[in-house]
Amino acid sequence: MDTLTIRQALALQLCRGLGVSTLLALKQKIPLPSLFSCDFSDLVQLGLTADIASQLRNVNWSQVDRIIELCDVQGLQIIQFFDSNYPVELTHICNPPWLLFCRGNTALLKHPQIAVVGSRSASRTGLDIAYDFAKQLSQSNLLVTSGMARGIDGAAHTGALDCNKGTIAVLGTGVDVIYPQRHRDLYWRIADQGLLISEFLPGTRAHASHFPRRNRIISGLSLGVLLVEAEIKSGSLITARYALEQNKEVFAIPGSIRHSLSQGCHFLLKQGAKLTEHVSDILEEVSFLPENSLYIIESEEPKESCPILQNLGYEVTDVDTLVQRTQWPVEQVLARLLDLELEDKVERVLNGYIKLARG
Known part of the structure; x- marks a missing residue:
């Protein structure tokens, strides 16, 4: 079989000096599960050091099984590099993790x-x-x-x-x-x-x-x-x-x-x-994500329904400008501004008003 079991993937994790880049190179030459059935000379011929070849020939399977049992007992999941659940983003970084141990969603x-x-x-x-x-x-x-x-x-x-x-x-x-x-x-x-x-x-x-x-x-x-x-x-x-x-x-x-x-x-x-x-x-x-992206980023913040807030930004805006933009009588604009000021949504400053950032 070409597909690694979790047991085999964990055994590879325990081999000191064996990283993802080496495993990707090996995968071009031999199915990775076959590494465990190769003899020492075959492993060295594949380009592995004597130390790594020796570790692969002498995997501590009892330790591997203890780790898997511990994960099962604690409800931990193990995701290996070639797993479909492995995040694609990590495959593009330098020295990506071979395994991810996970708790949660x-x-x-x-x-x-x-x-x-x-x-x-x-x-x-x-x-x-x-x-x-x-x-x-x-x-x-x-x-x-x-x-x-x-x-x-x-x-x-x-x-x-x-x-x-x-x-x-x-x-x-x-x-x-x-x-x-x-x-x-x-x-x-x-x-x-x-x-x-x-x-x-x-x-x-x-x-x-x-x-x-x-x-x-x-x-x-x-x-x-x-x-x-x-x-x-x-x-x-x-x-x-x-x-x-x-x-x-x-x-x-x-x-x-x-x-x-x-x-x-x-x-x-x-x-x-x-x-x-x-x-x-x-x-x-x-938001530059391409149109065919899997991600759709939408703000869930409710849009402002108040005409004053719709026409007031974080720069100073005077009352006359707000009257012109809202087409409201000046008395109505002033009354609404007072309400909004009491609600901590706007602040009165020199020469006008500004909208306060959402907290």
């Missing part, structure tokens, strides 16, 4: 995604921005993907979940390991409503080297990466760098020049990232 891997990342030590304002952007992106049928770290990641996942949408968390641990512990409740909310994924074997504990590595998956799954707050040397900038290497869009929210958490965003803006103030800035860039 794997159908979400097919949805168009935007990654939202940033500092673990985010400000209150940064957390609010991440939450609001994630909520609005979700309402626009874009799935929010992040890394479930404390700070911006957690706020983004929560924003998506709070509007009853899914979200994907890419972990730097085994998919069954909750890290950080403060996100225990968030972990189970995502498992129930979204999807948790990891390339690491179940039970793998947190290690500093794992998190930069998982960032290539976060950016690889996504149409673009939104950076909310980050210092100049941070893991979030690694995600943004991966996105640039993968020809993905990079969005950055500017901040105060006196705030260290703005430095990463400002650095990316200097490098050509899109300055992002509203969700519409992101939608404008990702």
Whole structure:
């Protein structure tokens, strides 16, 4: 048979030094399941090193079976590179994961995604921005993907979940390991409503080297990466760098020049990232998807029914202009503006009024 079983795919995962690029090259020469029946010399003739050939000849099948049993008991799914459920986007990145261990709704891997990342030590304002952007992106049928770290990641996942949408968390641990512990409740909310994924074997504990590595998956799954707050040397900038290497869009929210958490965003803006103030800035860039795309991105936000709001933007507009645009008597325009001001939908400023952004 040419089709790998999960057992065989997991055995290949356990072979140190055997990556996707090597397996793709081998697949051109021999059906991959046949690797396990080749003798040592045949494997070496295929171009494998002596060490890898030796590992393939001495697979620890008991370990393989224990991992599969653990996944079955915990309700974890395993998706291998050639599986139809494997996300196409990841096949195009450098060094894609051979296996994905999943907990939750794997159908979400097919949805168009935007990654939202940033500092673990985010400000209150940064957390609010991440939450609001994630909520609005979700309402626009874009799935929010992040890394479930404390700070911006957690706020983004929560924003998506709070509007009853899914979200994907890419972990730097085994998919069954909750890290950080403060996100225990968030972990189970995502498992129930979204999807948790990891390339690491179940039970793998947190290690500093794992998190930069998982960032290539976060950016690889996504149409673009939104950076909310980050210092100049941070893991979030690694995600943004991966996105640039993968020809993905990079969005950055500017901040105060006196705030260290703005430095990463400002650095990316200097490098050509899109300055992002509203969700519409992101939608404008990702709406270039071809007409035959599988994705249809539509905003679910209700359209304004009030003529005043329809004719008032975020720039200053005077009352006379609103009277002209709405064709209402000036008294009616003033009365409606007062109502809208009390509802925090508009604000009176010098020389007129402005519409307030949705919160």
